[in-house]
Amino acid sequence: MFVKRRRLPFTGLRVLEAYARTGRMTLAAEELGVTHGAVSRALKGLEQDLGYPLMERNRGRSDLNAGGLRLAKAMTCAFDDIAAALDEQDRAKTVLRVSCISSFAARWLIPRLAGFSALHPDIDVQIHESNSLIRLPEPGVDVAVRMVDDDTYPGADGETFLESWHGPVIAPSIMPADQSAVWALTRLATRTYPPAWRDWQRDASTDWPAPEATKEFDRFIYTLEAALGGLGVALAPMTIVGDDIAAGRLTAPFGFVKSRARYVFFRRSSPGPTATDVFCDWIKTEAAHFDKEMSAVPQHVI
Incomplete structure (x- = not known):
C-alpha cells in the first residue's frame, strides 16, 4: 500500500546530524563547507520547521536536548545506511x-x-x-x-x-x-x-x-x-x-x-x-x- 511521506527538511537534518556527531558547530561547518553562522541558522530553521526546540541555549552555550539527540542519532543511522547502500552499488558495477x-x-x-x-x-x-x-x-x-x-x-x-x-x-x-x-x-x-x-x-x-x-x-x-x-x-x-x-x-x-x-x-x-x-x-x-x-x-x- 502506498503511504505518502511527510515533507522532510533534509538540509536542516543533515546539519543537525553533523553537529551532533562532531560536537562543535565549527567542525560541522568545516565538514559541510559552510560558515559557523550558516550552521546556527540552519539549526534554528529546523526547529521552526519541526515546531519544537532541539537545543538548550543558556548564556551563549548551546547543547542538543533529549529530542535533538534522539533525532540526530536516527539521522546518523539513516545516513550510514545510505552510504552502505551506495558502496554496495559501486561494488556491484562491472x-x-x-x-x-x-x-x-x-x-x-x-x-x-x-x-x-x-x-x-x-x-x-x-x-x-x-x-x-x-x-x-x-x-x-x-x-x-x-x-x-x-x-x-x-x-x-x-x-x-x-x-x-x-x-x-x-x-x-x-x-x-x-x-x-x-x-x-x-x-x-x-x-x-x-x-x-x-x-x-x-x-x-x-x-x-x-x-x-x-x-x-x-x-x-x-x-x-x-x-x-x-x-x-x-x-x-x-x-x-x-x-x-x-x-x-x-x-x-x-x-x-x-x-x-x-x-x-x-x-x-x-x-x-x-x-x-x-x-x-x-x-x-x-x-x-x-x-x-x-x-x-x-x-x-x-
Whole structure:
C-alpha cells in the first residue's frame, strides 16, 4: 500500500546530524563547507520547521536536548545506511576496460557513451588510449578498438563493425566558390601518417596537383582542429568528421570514398554473456545507426 511521506527538511537534518556527531558547530561547518553562522541558522530553521526546540541555549552555550539527540542519532543511522547502500552499488558495477585509438575515442566513441551508460548503468566503461595493435588476452584490457588494413596489419582477426570512408574536409568559411580551387588551399597533414593524401588519391582514382603550401601536425586531432579553424583542407575518415559535417562545422566538397581500412574490435573471450558482449553488441548497433545517418553524405563525387 502506498503511504505518502511527510515533507522532510533534509538540509536542516543533515546539519543537525553533523553537529551532533562532531560536537562543535565549527567542525560541522568545516565538514559541510559552510560558515559557523550558516550552521546556527540552519539549526534554528529546523526547529521552526519541526515546531519544537532541539537545543538548550543558556548564556551563549548551546547543547542538543533529549529530542535533538534522539533525532540526530536516527539521522546518523539513516545516513550510514545510505552510504552502505551506495558502496554496495559501486561494488556491484562491472568495470569494462576498453583500449581505443585516440581519434576514434575522442570523436566517435566517447560522445556516444552517455547512451550506453543510460542503457547499462551497472557497467563502468573505462577508456584507455592506445594505437598499437594487440591480441587479446592482454592484461588490463577487455575490448580493443582499432583501425586496421591488410597492408599495415595483415591477418588482423578482429571483428569488423564499421567500414572506413575518407575524403577532404574543409571549414565552410574558406570553401572557394569554384570547387576545383580546393586543391590550391593549404593542405593539412599528420606526421604520424604521411601517406594519408596519397592513399585517398589512390582510392578515389584522382591525381591532385602538388599543394602550394602544407601544414603538418603531430597528431590527427590537431590536424582536424586546424581544418575546423579554417587553416586549410584536411583528409579525414567520415567516422571522425561525420558529426561535424552533420552540424555544419565542416563540409566534404568531394564526398567520401571507401578506404582499405576498417574499424575492428578484439574482445576477451569468456563463457556466457558478459559486459564485453553487451558493449560489443551496442557498438555494432551504434555503427549501424551512424552508417544510416551518413548515407545522405555524398560518396565519391569527384
